[in-house]
Amino acid sequence: MIRNPVPWPGGARCAASLTLDMDAESILYVAQPERAHRMVAAASMLRYGPDVAVPRILDTYAHYGIRQTFFVPGWCAERYPYAVEAMLRAGHEVSAHGYLHEPPNTLGDEDERRCLERAMDALVRIMGEKPAGWRAPVYQFSHRSAALLIEHGFAYDASLMGDDVPYLIDTPRGRLLELPSQWGMDDWPPFLHSSELGLEMPIQSAARAWEGWWEEFEAMCEYGGLWVPVWHPFLSGRLARWRTTHRMIGRMLETGRVWFAPMREIAAHVQRCITDGSWVPRIDAYPPAENTSRRP
Numbered sequence: 001m002i003r004n005p006v007p008w009p010g011g012a013r014c015a016a017s018l019t020l021d022m023d024a025e026s027i028l029y030v031a032q033p034e035r036a037h038r039m040v041a042a043a044s045m046l047r048y049g050p051d052v053a054v055p056r057i058l059d060t061y062a063h064y065g066i067r068q069t070f071f072v073p074g075w076c077a078e079r080y081p082y083a084v085e086a087m088l089r090a091g092h093e094v095s096a097h098g099y100l101h102e103p104p105n106t107l108g109d110e111d112e113r114r115c116l117e118r119a120m121d122a123l124v125r126i127m128g129e130k131p132a133g134w135r136a137p138v139y140q141f142s143h144r145s146a147a148l149l150i151e152h153g154f155a156y157d158a159s160l161m162g163d164d165v166p167y168l169i170d171t172p173r174g175r176l177l178e179l180p181s182q183w184g185m186d187d188w189p190p191f192l193h194s195s196e197l198g199l200e201m202p203i204q205s206a207a208r209a210w211e212g213w214w215e216e217f218e219a220m221c222e223y224g225g226l227w228v229p230v231w232h233p234f235l236s237g238r239l240a241r242w243r244t245t246h247r248m249i250g251r252m253l254e255t256g257r258v259w260f261a262p263m264r265e266i267a268a269h270v271q272r273c274i275t276d277g278s279w280v281p282r283i284d285a286y287p288p289a290e291n292t293s294r295r296p
C-alpha cells in the first residue's frame with residue numbers, strides 16, 4: 001500500500017518518533033496578549049507541561065532507553081530553560097517551533113523571517129548549536145516557509161501531511177526533507193478542552209485515543225511507514241494518559257518491528273538512503289508550479 005517504503009535500519013518495519021511540542025503559555029500570549037496575564041487557570045494547565053509532564057516523560061524515555069524529539073518555541077526555552085536543559089542532558093533532540101508560537105501563514109514576509117530567526121537564536125543560546133528541525137506552530141506552514149528553512153540550513157521540516165513516508169519539497173532554493181504526520185496523530189482532538197481558550201472538544205480517554213494511534217502504528221509497521229505522534233506535554237503528559245503511553249511504548253518495543261529515533265536521526269538515515277540510491281523519495285513542489293500537470 002506504500003509504493004516506496006523506506007529501508008529502515010536494522011530491518012525495522014517502521015520508524016517512530018514521539019514528538020512533543022512544549023508550547024506552555026506561548027499559545028495564550030500569542031492569541032490573547034491583552035488578557036493572557038489574567039488567565040490563571042489556563043496558564044496553570046499549560047505550565048503543567050514543562051513543570052510536571054516533561055520530567056515524567058523523560059523518566060519514561062530513560063526507562064526504555066530511547067531518545068526522542070521535542071519542539072520548543074524560543075520564548076518557552078527562555079522561560080523554562082531547566083526543562084530544555086533536562087531534555088538535552090538526557091540526549092534528546094530539541095527543534096524549533098516558532099518564537100511565541102506564531103502561525104507563519106498569518107505573518108508577512110519580514111515577520112515570518114524575523115520570528116524564525118528569533119526562534120533559532122533562542123535555541124542556539126541554550127543549546128550551543130542550531131536546531132536541525134522545524135515544526136510550524138499549528139501546522140501553519142506558509143508558501144515561503146520551505147525556502148526560508150533551506151536558507152537557514154534546516155535538515156528537515158515536520159509540519160506537513162502529504163505522505164506516509166518522508167518526501168522532498170522542491171523549491172527554487174533547493175529541496176527540503178519533509179518528515180510528515182497528520183491530525184489523526186495529534187493529541188489536541190482527543191484531549192484539549194478549555195473554555196477560556198475557546199477550544200471545546202469532547203475529551204476522550206487515553207485508551208480511546210490510543211485505539212487510533214495503535215491502528216496507525218500497526219499500519220505503518222505493515223507497510224514500512226513513519227509513525228510520528230504530534231503531542232503536547234500539557235495534554236499527553238497528564239498522569240493517566242502518560243501511564244497508558246508508558247505501557248504502550250513497551251508494547252511497541254516488544255513487537256521488535258520499530259526503530260525509535262529522534263527526528264534528526266531519521267532525517268540523516270533518509271538522506272543517506274537517497275545518496276546511496278537505496279531509496280527514491282517522492283518529490284512535491286511547494287508552492288505547486290502553475291500550469292503543470294502533476295504526476296501522483
Ligand code: ZN
Binds near residue numbers: 101
Ligand atoms: Zn505548538
